[in-house]
Amino acid sequence: MTKRTWTTSYQTVAAALVALIMLATGARAELLIRITEGADAALPISVVPFAENGAIPPGDKVANIVRDDLAMSGEFRPLPAEKMLSLPSRREEVYFRDWRMLGQRYVLVGELSRNGDRVVARYELFDVNQEKRILGETAAASVNGLRTLGHHISDKVYEAITGVPGAFSTKLAYVTLDSFKGKPRYRLQVSDVDGKRARIRLESQEPILSPAWSPDGKRLAYVSFETGKPAIYVHELSSGQRTKVADFSGLNSAPAWSEDGRSLLMTLSKDGNAEVYRMDLASRELTKLTNHWAIDTEATYDHTGDGIFFTSDRSGGPQIYHMKTPGAEPRRITFGSRYNARPRPDNSGDYVYYVHQRNSAFHIARTNLKNGEETVLTRTESDESPSVSPNGRMLIYATKQSGTSVLTVISADGGAAYSLPASQGDVREPAWGPIVK
Amino acid sequence: MKLSMHTKVLAMLLSAGLFAGCSSTGETMDEGAYGSDVAPVDQDGSTVYGGDDEGGVSSSALTEEERMAAEERAKMEALRDITTFYFDFDTAEIKPEARDVLVAHAQYLANNPGQNVRLEGHADERGTKEYNLALGERRANAVQRFLIVNGASRGQIETVSYGEEKPAVMGSSESAWAQNRRVELVFD
Numbered sequence: 081m082t083k084r085t086w087t088t089s090y091q092t093v094a095a096a097l098v099a100l101i102m103l104a105t106g107a108r109a110e111l112l113i114r115i116t117e118g119a120d121a122a123l124p125i126s127v128v129p130f131a132e133n134g135a136i137p138p139g140d141k142v143a144n145i146v147r148d149d150l151a152m153s154g155e156f157r158p159l160p161a162e163k164m165l166s167l168p169s170r171r172e173e174v175y176f177r178d179w180r181m182l183g184q185r186y187v188l189v190g191e192l193s194r195n196g197d198r199v200v201a202r203y204e205l206f207d208v209n210q211e212k213r214i215l216g217e218t219a220a221a222s223v224n225g226l227r228t229l230g231h232h233i234s235d236k237v238y239e240a241i242t243g244v245p246g247a248f249s250t251k252l253a254y255v256t257l258d259s260f261k262g263k264p265r266y267r268l269q270v271s272d273v274d275g276k277r278a279r280i281r282l283e284s285q286e287p288i289l290s291p292a293w294s295p296d297g298k299r300l301a302y303v304s305f306e307t308g309k310p311a312i313y314v315h316e317l318s319s320g321q322r323t324k325v326a327d328f329s330g331l332n333s334a335p336a337w338s339e340d341g342r343s344l345l346m347t348l349s350k351d352g353n354a355e356v357y358r359m360d361l362a363s364r365e366l367t368k369l370t371n372h373w374a375i376d377t378e379a380t381y382d383h384t385g386d387g388i389f390f391t392s393d394r395s396g397g398p399q400i401y402h403m404k405t406p407g408a409e410p411r412r413i414t415f416g417s418r419y420n421a422r423p424r425p426d427n428s429g430d431y432v433y434y435v436h437q438r439n440s441a442f443h444i445a446r447t448n449l450k451n452g453e454e455t456v457l458t459r460t461e462s463d464e465s466p467s468v469s470p471n472g473r474m475l476i477y478a479t480k481q482s483g484t485s486v487l488t489v490i491s492a493d494g495g496a497a498y499s500l501p502a503s504q505g506d507v508r509e510p511a512w513g514p515i516v517k
Numbered sequence: 518m519k520l521s522m523h524t525k526v527l528a529m530l531l532s533a534g535l536f537a538g539c540s541s542t543g544e545t546m547d548e549g550a551y552g553s554d555v556a557p558v559d560q561d562g563s564t565v566y567g568g569d570d571e572g573g574v575s576s577s578a579l580t581e582e583e584r585m586a587a588e589e590r591a592k593m594e595a596l597r598d599i600t601t602f603y604f605d606f607d608t609a610e611i612k613p614e615a616r617d618v619l620v621a622h623a624q625y626l627a628n629n630p631g632q633n634v635r636l637e638g639h640a641d642e643r644g645t646k647e648y649n650l651a652l653g654e655r656r657a658n659a660v661q662r663f664l665i666v667n668g669a670s671r672g673q674i675e676t677v678s679y680g681e682e683k684p685a686v687m688g689s690s691e692s693a694w695a696q697n698r699r700v701e702l703v704f705d
Contacts, residue, residue, distance in 0.1 A: 287682040289646055309677050310650065331654055331678065334647040347647065352658075354651040375651040391648055397607060398648050419607070422645040435645050442643055462689065464645055480689065509646070 122157040123241065125150060125186040126179060129161055130201065131169035134194030137223050142192060142201060145230025146237065149248040152274060152498055153238065153474065154491040159184060171204055176211045184208050188237055197223055205237055215240040227276060247469040248273060251513035252476065253281075253291040253300055254487060258505025265505075268302060270317065273469075273489075273512070275500040281315065282322075289509060290334055294341045297516040301325075301335035301344055312346055314361070326359065334378050339385035345369070347377040356390055358406060369406045378422045382429065389413070389423035389432055400434050400447075413447055416454045420445070422465065426472035426492070433457075433466045433475060433492075444477050446492075457494035467512040468492065476500075478508040596621035600702040601685075602660060603695060606641070609655040611663055619660065622702060623667030630670065635703040636660050638678040639685070641694035646680055653678030660700045 127147040150156035161167070165178045169191045179187050190203030198220045205215035215236060221229035228249070235246030252275070256267045266288045271278035282288060286305035293300060300315045312326035312335050326332040330349035337344060343360045356370045356379040370376035374394035382389055388403045392410070398421040401410035414420035419437035426433070429449060436445035436454075441461035447454045460479040467476050469492075476489045481499065485506035490497040501507065600622075602615045611619065626632055638657030640649035657676035665671055684697040 287679065289650075289680075289682070305679070305682070330676070331650060333650050347651065349651070349654055354654065375648065375655065377651050378645065378647045391645070393607075393648075398644070419644060421648045437644070462642070483689065 122155060123186065124159065124182075124184050125156045125188065125237075125241075126159040126164060126182070126184045127188045128164060128167050128169065128190075130190040130192050130203070132192050136192050136194060136199060137226065140226055140230070142226055142230045142233065143188075143190065145227055146188065146234045148274065149231060149234035149246075150237065152489065153248075154495050154497070155238075155242065155473070171206075171213065174206055176206070176208055179206075179208045186214075186237075186241060188233075190233070194223075195220065199223055199226060199229060201229055201233060203233055205240055227272060231272065242473075244473060245471050245515060247471045247474065247512075247515060250470060250515055251293075251297065252487075253293065253511040253513065254507055255288045255291065255509040256502050256505055256507045257485075258502070268300070268315075270300075270513075275487075281317065281320070291509060291511045292335050292337055292344075293511055293513045294337050295339055295514055296341055297514045299341075300511075301337065303333050303335065312344070314344075325361065325364065330354075331377075336380040338381060345379040345381070345388065347379070356388070367406070369403070370410075380423060380425065382425050383427045384429070389425055391421040391423065400432065402432075413449075413452075414454070416445070424466050424468050425449075426468045427470065428472055430472075431492070433468055435464055435466065444475065444490075455494065457490060457492075458488075460488065465509050467510050469512050470515045474512075476510040476512055478510060593621040593624065597625055600704075602700045602702075604656055604698045604700070606643070606694070606698065607652065609652065609659040611659055616663075619663050620667050623664045623669045626664060626670070626673050627668030630673070633673050633675065633705050634664075634669075635705075636674060636676045637683075637701045637703060638676065639683060639697055639699050639701070640681045641697040642681045642684065642689065643694065644681075646682075650678050650680035653680045656698075656700045660702075 127143050127150065129141065130143045147158045151158050159182060163182065165182070166173065166175065168174045168189050170189060174187060174189060185208055187206045187208060188203060190201055193200050200218055200220045202218045204213050206212065207214050217236060219229060219232050231248040234248040238244070238246030238248070250273055251270050252273055253268065253270050256269060258265050263285050266284045266286065267280050268282040268288050268291060269278050269280050282304070284304060284306045286308070289303040291300050291302040298317060300317065302313055302315065303310050304313055310332050311324050312332045313322050313324050315322045325344065326346055326348065328348050328350035331347055331354055334347040335344045342362065343358050345356060345358055347354050348357050349355070353373060354375045354377050355368055356376050358367045358369055359365070369388065370390065372392065372394050374392050376390055376392045379388050379390035381387070382402065386405055388406060390401055391398050392401050395412065397418040400413040400420050400423045402413050403410050413432060414434065417437050420434050422435050424433045425431065431446045431448060433444060433446045436443050436456060438456060442463050443456045443458045443461070444463045444466045445454055445456045462480040463477050465478045469475065473492050474489055475492050476487055478485055479488050481501065484501065485508045487500040487507055487510045488497055489500065596618045599618045602619070603612065604610065626634065636657040638653030640652045654676065657678055661674050661676055664674060685699065686693040686696045
């Protein structure tokens with residue numbers, strides 16, 4: 081490992097940080113690229129292995145984390161390191177002609193150094209054609225947090241190029257199911273979006289369903305059958321403290337948070353039929369939002385934070401409906417087939433995603449809310465539980481691969497895809513967490 | 518209910534004095550066994566039970582009725598061996614072939630007010646988990662209504678839906694799905 085002389089004095093780093101952020105902000109406006117074609121139009125980028133100064137913990141390499149994140153998004157096609165002609169770590173070592181020859185649009189270089197119990201990354205992103213730096217920053221994380229550092233850099237690179245905030249630092253919640261001592265074992269887990277750093281939050285022999293993130297990313301609401309019947313719990317992740325918030329007779333299911341994190345939408349059948357309610361979490365006061373003999377369930381707020389999408393079979397089979405305000409007359413959104421359920425809108429108000437039956441298969445589809453156009457996004461056939469990334473660019477859902485349930489991530493237009501299988505058994509019910517500032 | 522009916526018939530027979538001249542049990546009907554005041558014979562000579570006079574029943578008819586009741590009980594008991602009821606995709610309609618069995622369960626519950634039952638509603642794996650939870654409940658509710666209409670009381674019945682979470686059969690075939698769309702009756 082070549083020794084490099086990157087100053088680690090705190091003041092220098094801080095000064096550099098300010099300067100680089102200013103550069104980055106200044107550069108962003110003129111370099112906005114809207115990627116609309118998915119995997120076929122993936123942008124060639126070279127993430128050069130970072131130089132290392134001082135005692136950098138072995139194991140995951142930060143640049144590899146960044147490379148994999150970008151590849152995972154489907155919007156980038158990283159060049160393998162062995163094809164690179166040189167391994168620069170700073171601007172003066174970057175020969176644009178070489179990178180152009182390799183067909184590269186962007187080059188990311190950087191350097192890691194040790195500062196006490198923290199690792200500091202200085203990194204720069206270049207546009208090869210324009211021979212310009214479009215991003216420069218230093219960022220630090222604890223020596224145990226190299227993955228956090230990597231995902232942070234991925235977010236910044238993604239945003240500098242696409243103009244959309246990256247979602248690589250966000251979390252996934254999901255439920256795994258395997259068998260332990262002859263009994264089913266359900267585990268509610270939280271991991272990074274690449275499936276790494278998974279932690280078990282709840283284990284039960286009875287089903288766990290429908291995890292839903294609070295807008296601040298600190299709490300999960302979910303349905304657990306641990307008492308023999310479904311009840312809704314709110315689980316604070318930092319303390320592990322759980323509160324049972326709904327345990328009425330019949331269904332207690334499909335929790336979804338309000339924008340302010342103070343109330344939950346939920347499906348209750350305490351009056352004999354599945355209806356959507358809103359529960360104020362402080363007072364536990366309930367407001368009934370639907371009133372129909374049909375099944376009304378799977379409610380979620382739209383991008384305004386006021387309107388509500390939900391599933392209802394009032395037309396004879398399950399279809400997606402939208403209420404502009406709680407309690408307003410619902411408008412039917414889906415017409416393309418006899419089974420459309422579990423709506424999940426993006427936060428722009430452009431699309432709603434849902435489970436869609438076509439012939440005998442269940443796919444994920446989306447409807448453009450502006451013109452009503454429906455697109456089937458998946459080719460897999462037993463698809464469930466779509467969840468949109470907070471930046472609206474990707475979608476995670478559960479599907480079957482040779483009889484086992486796995487999670488699959490696709491770009492929101494159905495282009496690229498990657499899978500997150502469990503090491504054993506099934507993994508299902510993914511919920512993509514919010515971007516936490 | 519059956520027993521009290523027998524008691525009533527017995528009382529009627531006794532009051533009508535029809536036991537005179539009757540052998541004990543199990544005899545086939547025999548002209549000579551009828552008393553003089555026994556019910557009329559119709560024109561072509563076949564025996565008619567009952568008629569205007571309620572006393573016009575023979576004692577051998579009672580045993581026949583008992584035998585039939587026992588048979589009926591056995592039949593109902595056999596029917597009650599069936600405790601799982603199947604549904605078509607995305608429906609909660611009770612199938613015609615399930616009706617007799619559910620009537621047997623309803624009558625059993627009516628006759629045994631201390632007996633409770635839990636109706637567990639299920640769906641196949643297709644479609645969404647939350648909609649399937651509601652669908653499982655709708656199926657359990659359909660069975661509950663049927664039982665109540667046929668004599669069971671609401672207080673005896675508890676319902677729960679597991680949606681698609683507890684399949685009876687693993688796999689993704691038409692036959693597995695058909696066996697998983699069900700309501701199970703679980704007696705304490």
